Amino acid sequence: MFPTMNSLKKPAALLFVAGLMVPTLLFPTNSQAENTVAANEATSASVTADSTTDPYYSYYQTAYGKTGTALKSALHNIIDDHKKLSYDSLWAALRDTDEDPNNPNNVILLYTGRSQSKLTNGGLVNDWNREHVWAKSHGGFGETAGAGTDLHHIRPADVSVNSARGNLDFDNGGVYHSEATLCRYDSDSWEPRDAVKGDVARMLLYMAVRYEGDVSGEPNLEMKDAVNTGTAPYHGKLSTLLQWHLQDPVDSFEMRRNNIIYTKYQGNRNPFIDHPEWVDLIW
Numbered sequence: 001m002f003p004t005m006n007s008l009k010k011p012a013a014l015l016f017v018a019g020l021m022v023p024t025l026l027f028p029t030n031s032q033a034e035n036t037v038a039a040n041e042a043t044s045a046s047v048t049a050d051s052t053t054d055p056y057y058s059y060y061q062t063a064y065g066k067t068g069t070a071l072k073s074a075l076h077n078i079i080d081d082h083k084k085l086s087y088d089s090l091w092a093a094l095r096d097t098d099e100d101p102n103n104p105n106n107v108i109l110l111y112t113g114r115s116q117s118k119l120t121n122g123g124l125v126n127d128w129n130r131e132h133v134w135a136k137s138h139g140g141f142g143e144t145a146g147a148g149t150d151l152h153h154i155r156p157a158d159v160s161v162n163s164a165r166g167n168l169d170f171d172n173g174g175v176y177h178s179e180a181t182l183c184r185y186d187s188d189s190w191e192p193r194d195a196v197k198g199d200v201a202r203m204l205l206y207m208a209v210r211y212e213g214d215v216s217g218e219p220n221l222e223m224k225d226a227v228n229t230g231t232a233p234y235h236g237k238l239s240t241l242l243q244w245h246l247q248d249p250v251d252s253f254e255m256r257r258n259n260i261i262y263t264k265y266q267g268n269r270n271p272f273i274d275h276p277e278w279v280d281l282i283w
């Protein structure tokens with residue numbers, strides 16, 4: 001959707017091959033080229049799209065031009081009624097959505113960042129299992145089809161680390177975890193490693209919009225600017241999560257994941273991966 005350096009370089013290379021004299025002003029100097037690369041990276045990292053560049057314009061059409069609760073409501077109506085998976089089917093789906101881009105035999109575990117065999121799922125302390133990023137108890141949905149099996153917030157995680165995270169809200173601070181050594185925790189919060197802070201934020205924000213309690217059997221999940229949110233259908237801490245969303249922009253792993261969930265499993269997308277700028281328009 002954005003010009004890459006390859007596409008920018010091609011015309012220059014062709015002209016040089018053709019032996020044409022090219023005025024230097026037409027082509028960037030090295031430092032200008034570096035600035036262009038930096039600008040392109042910044043643009044693609046924030047993945048802002050408008051109606052002319054959005055590859056999913058028809059999907060999001062009814063959300064354009066809206067803000068606040070109107071935007072939230074439009075997005076809800078776009079992403080609801082997804083195909084609900086069984087809890088058992090998540091093992092195979094996660095092997096697909098969370099595959100290590102450098103090793104097709106492995107998945108990447110959310111909190112440790114460890115790359116580990118897809119077949120080591122189970123109940124042993126270093127196996128991987130199904131982590132509900134929106135903790136099951138914060139909404140009482142358990143493992144039932146719907147919120148309990150929604151791939152948009154379920155990730156492979158180390159069994160003992162998943163247990164240490166428990167149902168803690170998310171916030172900065174605490175001591176480093178002995179196994180997930182880039183994560184910190186204390187009595188009321190869990191801080192994931194930097195590389196997935198934004199992922200965690202966008203997963204929770206998706207949940208708050210997807211689940212509005214408008215259908216029998218579905219909870220109304222909402223964000224709260226607090227820890228110790230307990231068993232209420234809330235997850236915190238909103239202000240920290242909004243910072244994490246900016247601090248750790250959308251990356252290719254998240255985009256790939258979003259596309260796979262949409263095309264192969266659930267038929268719905270996480271709008272905050274496609275349109276990070278919409279977060280600020282709602283919260």
Ligand SMILES: [Ca+2]
Binds near residue numbers: 127160161
């Ligand atoms: Ca472990």
Ligand SMILES: [Ca+2]
Binds near residue numbers: 188190
């Ligand atoms: Ca805390």
Ligand SMILES: [Ca+2]
Binds near residue numbers: 197249250
């Ligand atoms: Ca990330």
Ligand SMILES: [Ca+2]
Binds near residue numbers: 221222
């Ligand atoms: Ca909600």
